[in-house]
Amino acid sequence: MTLNCLIIDDEPIARKLLQEYIEETDFLVLVGTAENPLKAISLINELQVDLIFLDINMPKMNGLDFLRSAGNLPMIIMTTAYGQYALDGFEMAVIDYLVKPFPLERFLKAAQKALELKSLKGKKTEADKPGTDHFFVKVDGKIERIVYEDILYIEAMANYVVIYTKAGKLVAYLTIKGLLEKLPGNKFVQVHKSYIVNLNKVNTIEGNMLHLGSNKISIGNNFYNTVLDIILKDRFLKR
DSSP: OOEEEEEEOSOHHHHHHHHHHHHHOTTEEEEEEESSHHHHHHHHHHSOOSEEEEOSSOSSSOHHHHHHHOSSOOEEEEEESOGGGHHHHHHTTOSEEEESSOOHHHHHHHHHHHHHHHHHHHOOOGGGSTTOOEEEEEETTEEEEEEGGGEEEEEEETTEEEEEETTEEEEESOOHHHHHHHSOTTTEEEEETTEEEEGGGOOEEETTEEEETTEEEEOOTTTHHHHHHHHHTTTOOOO
């Protein structure tokens, strides 16, 4: 899987550095650059862009105003010398916020988040097809039918997973990675290296904790931005 990238930055040196970082990253492909958002609009409309590296302080229109005024944009990673705008960026669901100058290692971490998000959003399985609402798994020598909507969350434990449902819990000899690949991506998301949750069961987000009824599940640091983007995308109402 690759991500088609667009750089929007008025500084030639900054654009050159980003271009070099993108060339060093095997899953990123640079499809265009622009000196400001106004020049970038036509590129976004004409090209297949998955990810934008967006500066904030630019002539004619700054990056935050662009985010506020634009419609359906690709994933965004902010790149700026001003750290005080981080909260504004995250409120607009940017993937990450890179403060200049940033090393290649930090750039790669942000790019990896974008790749994981695209993978989660694009994951299509047989379970997504209409009419498929369950799967079977072997538990204690028996083959059990598990309905997706009955699942609250799934926990990894060594070589097993514990599937928590409304009726109780089931222990199966599976890996969390293997199970995630079989679950419908529009219903389930991995929020921690040890947890998968049913998106329809999330009632409250409090800090890095998800409330699923009386259950509380911690969101891992590396999953936080991706998870919030998936849960809140097009559903978060604010003034």
